[in-house]
Amino acid sequence: MSDCLLQAKGLCMRFGGVIAIDGLNLSVKSGEIHGLIGPNGAGKTSFFNACSGRYPLCGGEILLQGQPISGLKPHQIAAKGLVRTFQHVTLFKGFSVLGNLMVGLHLSAGHRYLASLWRGKKQSEREAANRDKALEILEFIGLSQIAEQSAQTLPHGHQKMLGIGIALAAAPRLLLLDEPCAGMNSAEARQMIDLVRRIRQSGITLMLIEHNMQVVMDLCERITVLSFGQCIAQGTPQDVRANAQVRRAYLGSAGQEASDAA
Numbered sequence: 001m002s003d004c005l006l007q008a009k010g011l012c013m014r015f016g017g018v019i020a021i022d023g024l025n026l027s028v029k030s031g032e033i034h035g036l037i038g039p040n041g042a043g044k045t046s047f048f049n050a051c052s053g054r055y056p057l058c059g060g061e062i063l064l065q066g067q068p069i070s071g072l073k074p075h076q077i078a079a080k081g082l083v084r085t086f087q088h089v090t091l092f093k094g095f096s097v098l099g100n101l102m103v104g105l106h107l108s109a110g111h112r113y114l115a116s117l118w119r120g121k122k123q124s125e126r127e128a129a130n131r132d133k134a135l136e137i138l139e140f141i142g143l144s145q146i147a148e149q150s151a152q153t154l155p156h157g158h159q160k161m162l163g164i165g166i167a168l169a170a171a172p173r174l175l176l177l178d179e180p181c182a183g184m185n186s187a188e189a190r191q192m193i194d195l196v197r198r199i200r201q202s203g204i205t206l207m208l209i210e211h212n213m214q215v216v217m218d219l220c221e222r223i224t225v226l227s228f229g230q231c232i233a234q235g236t237p238q239d240v241r242a243n244a245q246v247r248r249a250y251l252g253s254a255g256q257e258a259s260d261a262a
């Protein structure tokens with residue numbers, strides 16, 4: 001598939017006797033916002049962990065732009081353009097918002113963008129370039145007004161936004177977002193949805209795990225549904241809503257919500 005950015009083929013992941021991912025096949029197309037949904041324990045986070053190199057696979061392979069990435073270390077996968085966020089953001093609480101982003105930029109300094117930016121520059125010039133880039137990202141994620149505020153005092157929604165800003169500092173081609181709207185009030189969730197759309201407009205492909213069905217149905221062009229580590233449906237929101245197996249897998253949990261969002 002020529003427009004396929006990420007492809008998982010026959011993926012398996014186990015934790016002792018627990019099969020977290022069971023022969024999973026799925027693909028993410030370049031330029032789309034792709035939702036990953038499924039009941040609790042379906043294997044969604046395990047899939048992100050597999051893609052980002054956090055845990056080893058026990059079978060199958062993952063291709064990014066047609067190149068195998070399975071078996072690479074997380075920083076090597078990030079350098080190839082696949083970057084993830086976590087459900088719970090880890091920030092340097094003693095640093096400012098800007099400081100956190102600058103650390104993020106330093107950590108991904110081996111990456112192609114900064115490598116080209118920094119080549120041949122002196123330390124002071126690098127610092128200035130780093131700060132400019134951090135401010136640019138803060139403007140993009142809508143936190144430039146609070147650049148000097150301590151990260152410790154940030155409300156939950158802003159912490160999640162900053163976590164995404166730090167991920168953007170690694171200049172991803174594909175950004176995996178783990179429950180970006182979790183724990184947010186409706187105003188914060190609207191800001192997050194707007195940010196996700198703007199990230200896509202900037203040329204970055206996104207895949208997101210999200211339990212809020214309304215968010216998934218509004219935001220995603222395609223959706224993959226997992227159940228017991230397997231893909232039980234992949235398609236447009238309309239396809240997924242109409243799928244009887246999806247409704248059964250969700251019965252009694254998010255199923256009613258999924259139907260209601262139709």
Ligand SMILES: Nc1ncnc2c1ncn2[C@@H]1O[C@H](COP(=O)(O)OP(=O)(O)OP(=O)(O)O)[C@@H](O)[C@H]1O
Nearest residue numbers: 015018019020038039040041042043044045046047
């Ligand atoms: N580090 C781990 N050690 C042991 N078992 C794990 C680990 N991570 C995941 N699992 C198990 O793998 C299965 C899939 O879990 P996973 O967290 O990927 O599901 P999920 O779809 O993300 O669920 P949720 O929506 O509740 O976050 C579950 O049975 C879980 O208990």
